[in-house]
Amino acid sequence: MRKSHPQHSQHPKQFRGGEKKVMKKSLSLLVAIAMVFSMFATVAAAATDTQSKYNELKKAGVFRGTGDGSAALENEMTRAEFAGIIARLTGVTSSGTAKFNDVPSSHWASKDIAAVAEAGYMEGTGNNNFAPSKNVTLQELIKVAVTIVGLEIDEDATVDGKAGAWAQPYIAAAIAAGLIQPLGDYTVNATRGDLVDVTYEVYQVLQNIAKVTGYEVVSATKVVVSFSDGGKVEVELDEPLKLGKNTITVTYNDREYKVEVEFEATAATAKQVGAKTIEVAFNKAIDDSKVKFAVKNGIISRDVAKVTVSDDKKKAIVELTTRLQNGDSVVTISGIEANNIEAKFQAEDERVTQLKFKSDKLALQSLTDFTKAKVGFQVLNQFGEETTLAYSPNFVVSKAGATASAANGVLTVTATNTNPFYLNEQVMITGYLSVSTYVVTFSETLSVGQPSQIDSIEFKGVYHDDNKQLNTSSKFEDFYVLIEAKDQYGNKLKATDVQNGVLYSVTNPMIFQIKGIVDNKGPNKDQVAIQLADPVYALGYDGTNTIRIQSYSGKTFTYDVQVPKAATVAKIALSAPNQVVASNDDSVKIPFVAEDQNGNRITKYSELKDKLEVLPSPLAGSTFALKEDYVTKEAYLELTLPNNLNVQYALPVYLSVRIKNSAEVASVQFNIEKAWTPESISGLKDVASDLAVNATVSIEPKHVVVKDNYGRDKELKDLFPNYKVVIEPVDNTWDVIAVKADPTDALKSNNELTFDGDKITFEGKVKGSERVKVQLVNTAENKVVYSYEGFIFNVVDKSNIADYTVDDIPKMSNKANREVELKVYGKRSNSTTVQLPKDEYSVTATSGLTYDENTGKLSANGINGGFDNNGELKAKVVVTIKATSQTIEKEVVISKADLVPTTIELKDSGNLKGSNGVIKGPQGDVANLATVFQALKIKDQFGFEMNGANPDEVNGAASQFNATVSITDEDDANKSMVVTNNGKSADTVTIAGVEKGDSYTVVFTSKASGVSITVKVVAES
Known part of the structure; x- marks a missing residue:
């Protein structure tokens, strides 16, 4: 197998039969090839630095030196030696040996020759021979160099100098590119020095190919690979990475790279960075599109209000709806790994740590009154945030006769008429905050400065509490332009300060006007905002309206607000109800779709109520209307059926809705069917069918699954008193189970369900199975409507129980009304369990814990001593199975903590x-x-x-x-x-x-x- 090495381009294609291939290489490639062949134009100049090139190539492992270690640059080189250098230069390898007749497998260069031949860099000399001992010629050297760097050739090209026919297209390509000067003879042998010069330039070209410089594991299925030229490739994997080392394949610039990736499980740490804020840091980048955070602070689960993930995906800021309290806490992160990730931290109560003035200036109230000066201040917690705690600072002013008062984060210092302020006067302000069990002190010297005035206004965008989009039909008073105004001292100004310090206007009051400047707006209700108002005349003008604000000091601030044309209802379609409509249904919703002129759906009632006309229903006594879901504020169409509508056959109904001021009408027709009746019982749900002898199980109305004649589910409780459920044995004899009487109502039929809250209790009597029939009965006619006979009670005795088990007991409170049921089960050989009756076992407990045999519950009420520093003590509960004398011991933790x-x-x-x-x-x-x-x-x-x-x-x-x-x-x-x-x-x-x-x-x-x-x-x- 040949190992692929990143090449500058694909291997040259061979063209036969006179077809010509025109050279199409980029300038950068031509320049690179020019470097390769520059030695042919000026051989003497190139040879002067050949030794240093050789040294570098030897260090890179391309050349290995001669037997005596010298460079031997004047010597010639065999084709076998040349094959070795080319193999090391390009990184190609072969798992086999050369297939040439004259290269036996034992030849020292057999694998190198095989590799370069398979790669297409070198060919044989004919008759399947390679001539490994033959010296390398100049034309062979040219061809190999051109092939490695990927210069395309014309197969029919020839040259004037002496050269083999096979070599002439390669030499011609080099000459045509202006890369070499024509030579008289290309068949002469090349020296090692020639080879060093050519190899060095090719080596440089190959080094310019982008290399993998790093990677980032985003998730188990996503990796970002970085390259030496600054490029990056995001790889989506079909199979998730495994822990440890993985090899992935990435294609970049038409090249394929194998990248070894180390994958480690995601880990996280957490710390509290604010009263309601947690910072979660990850050991690697995460996929923030899937991640979810849950926070538990002590025993309390905290609601997450907002999560902000950093740009590098390695950090998340988790903001909560309520502040944290002192205690061991944990952030649970899901959606990243198969298992949840936990990051534990120690939370602390918020505490006041500092009072900080917003400026080093006490700003005079006006230049005509030198008796009052103001400065803003903040009370900060240990995280540098404005505290959410209640506080009442006490201020003391160094100026004789001056008094201090604070409100809404502003300190006002009032001097006497006889000792007024003067500009640049130094005033020391000291004081303290008494918070719970500690005191925070402060002291700062401020200088008296010019009155505060608006210095800058920054616009933050249009805002609506429900994120509605502003348009020509909007209620403009519900929209605000958020701003941040500051004075010359950098203090943020409130709405009143802005309102009193500027003139404001709009360029087109036909689009909207300004109502005023208000506080407490924005997502966190803490920003100043410009409240918009309806236009001068009727709504409907769209376009750009510029808000212009000019301060009394002459500064002007502007902001453009785009108001697009409002959507109008352009199309409406009605659909038939999704289910059967029966004549005794109270009402039915009619599905509809309304769209605006752009094809967007309109669903809000407020946007449809004045645009749709619901035509009256032709069904006498019925009403058809557009209504509002008060929760979602969305519109729905509802047909309310008349009382006592009794149809024997399908009754067609035709309903219509028209778009106002339009000819567009939508209609739908459907049938009202005859009245529904409860028709069947399809089973019992959530009822245990296995029980032990003397154990009990109850059936309530919620357990009975009733269907009407149209297959719709109905609640049994809604059928009372016209219907009831009676449960009896199929064989008419209670053999295995029995119905327990209700001790609170001696007159009640104990096997009937007749009202909501009613129940039938069965007790296992003997081992065996009992099939019951659950009957739906019409009470007026005393007629069984349907009998379901698919439920079987299985009663087991001691012989059916292979083992016994006791549920773990949760932590208990020593407060009243906190009894915990002790559940003891028998386990059958088929792994099913049955709860044992209380007389089948006995219970003992320690540390003051008590057990009530009648209720089967444990109580810690009244335990007042023996608790550790955490307010807890451990007790033991021992259950003894009477049938086998087996004992099962359970530990229970008892807490004296206040109930929260x-x-x-x-x-x-x-x-x-x-x-x-x-x-x-x-x-x-x-x-x-x-x-x-x-x-x-x-x-x-x-x-x-x-x-x-x-x-x-x-x-x-x-x-x-x-x-x-x-x-x-x-x-x-x-x-x-x-x-x-x-x-x-x-x-x-x-x-x-x-x-x-x-x-x-x-x-x-x-x-x-x-x-x-x-x-x-x-x-x-």
């Missing part, structure tokens, strides 16, 4: 329905955050739902959560909602002016643990 929220879910509460991040309900209920809070299912670190009314669970009360409400104009179309006590305790936050269809977003955050949940709240009625 760790996970929050949504649930139904009163009139409120909570699921999938949304709480819906009447406007009166959603207006009170304390009521909304009841729809949160808050669990502590032990997995129990918290009841804030209990003393140990007070951290789960609304008063122990802060609630921050966000309202956009889209949420509150009439701008009627007003929030009181926003950001304070959830039990004190109220929202006035809530109307039907209004919505808002609220973030509930635990004061104790920092865990939070973001909820969309919708007033449905």
Whole structure:
């Protein structure tokens, strides 16, 4: 096998039969070849530095010297020696030996001759001979050099000098390129010196071919290879890299390279760099299109708000929604490797460390009042950020009679009329911040300077809270141009300072106007912004409108805002409902697609309500309307069916929607079928079929799978009281299992499900199998509609159990109402398990842990001593299997830690329905955050739902959560909602002016643990 070596071009193609090949080489290649052949034009000059060239080639391993170690530049060289030099120069090799008659396999140069012959660099002398001992001629040297560097030739070319017919095309190509002077005889032998000069120039050309200089593993399937000419190639691999060394193939500039790549598993380290920020560093570049981050701070999972990956893909900044608290923490990274990567770090509580003035100047309030001067200040945490903690600095001023007051990050120093400020006066300001258990002091000398004035304004772009795009139909007041204004001291200015210090205007008030300059805008609600306003007359003018701001000092700042033409509804299409519509369905959504003039879909209700006309439904008693999904704010078409619609045959319905001010009408026709009825039971779901003797299992309405006559799933609870489910043995005799009576209701039929919350409990009596029939019964007619007979209970006794096992016991709390069920199982030979009845085993526990035989639960309530420095103690639970006397020991950790929220879910509460991040309900209920809070299912670190009314669970009360409400104009179309006590305790936050269809977003955050949940709240009625 021949090892490929990067060549300057492909091997020369051979052309026969008179076909001519025109030379087409680049200038750079011609220059390179000119270097190769320059020795032929001035042999004497080239020979003067031949020794140094030889030395370099010998060092590179191309030449090896003669027997006595000398260069012997005057000597001639055999074809065998020449083959060795060419093989070493180009790097070609062969796994075999030469195939020429006169080169036996034992010949010292056999492999080199084979390699150069296979590569096409040298040929035989005829009759399959190579003539290894024959000296190399000048024409042979020319041909090999031309072949290596890839000069294309004309097969029919000839030369005047003496040369073999085979050599003349190569010599002619060199002459035609102006690379050599014609010679009288090319058949003379070449000396070693000639060969050194030619080889050296070819060596230089080959060295100019791009080489692999490095690589970067982006992922297991992506590698970026770098080359000596500055180029890079990104290689997507079909097979992922394996740990350790890998060889990959990369093509660059029409050349193929084999690159050895070292692949190591991705590792990461993490450190806290801000109150809510973590820096994650990787040992190599990552694929940021797939990576995901999860953060656990102590026992609390923190929500990730934003991730920023560095340009080199080796670092990520992870920003959280809430600040970190002191404790062992971990960042879990997924999407990079097959297994998750963990980076542990020690988080610390945020603390105030510094008060920093924003300038070294106390700016006079005005040049007519020298009694007041101001300076901005920041209170920073240990990470150099503005702190999120509450603080109240105390300031002391060195100037006699002066007083200091602070508000909104600005210190105002007021001097007396008798001792006013003067320019460049030095004023020392000292003070302290008392924070929790420590004090931060500060002292700085400032000089009195000119009044603050606007020095620069930087425009940051157009902003909308919901990332809407500005166009001619926009509500302009919802759009802002964010700016950053600074005074001559580098202080950032608030909206009031800007408003009072500039004149502003627009070049075309027919497009939009300026309403004013406001604070607290932008993604983080911390930027100054220019609020836009509707144009002077009607909406609809598009184009460029330039905002012009001129400071009182004469500086002018401009910003161009592009307002494109708004999209209009140009096309609409209706489709038939995706499922059967039955006459007793309440309503049905009609699928539709609306598009603008550019073919983009329009889905928002606000963008369609005034542009579509829904034509009345021809079905008497029905309504057809365009409605709004209050959660997504998207539009949907809904046909509400009349009550008591009773059809015996398919009833066709024809519905239409028209684009206003247009002839475009979309219609759809479909059938309303006869009423649906519950028709069958297709099985039981999530019901254990295996149980031990004396063990029990219950079936509830949620376990029964009901289908209607159209094959649609129906909830059994929605069929009560017109239908019920009765479960009986197929053979009409309870042989293996029995129905347990309900001790709370002696009159109840214990094998029937008749209301939501009902259940049937079965107990295993003897070993064996019992097939049951699950019957759907029409209660009015007392008629079985359908009987499902595919469910079998299998009851096992001690003889069927091969082994026993006990579930691990989770960490327990010593607080009340935190009992943990002890689950003991028998394992069958087929690996299935059955939960044992409580009388089949006994339980003992240590360290004050107790076990209730009636409930089967463990309790740590009342354990008050024996805890270690971490507030934990270890206890043992020993389970003894009565049938075998086998003992199974489990260790349990008991904690005395305060109960704190760790996970929050949504649930139904009163009139409120909570699921999938949304709480819906009447406007009166959603207006009170304390009521909304009841729809949160808050669990502590032990997995129990918290009841804030209990003393140990007070951290789960609304008063122990802060609630921050966000309202956009889209949420509150009439701008009627007003929030009181926003950001304070959830039990004190109220929202006035809530109307039907209004919505808002609220973030509930635990004061104790920092865990939070973001909820969309919708007033449905």
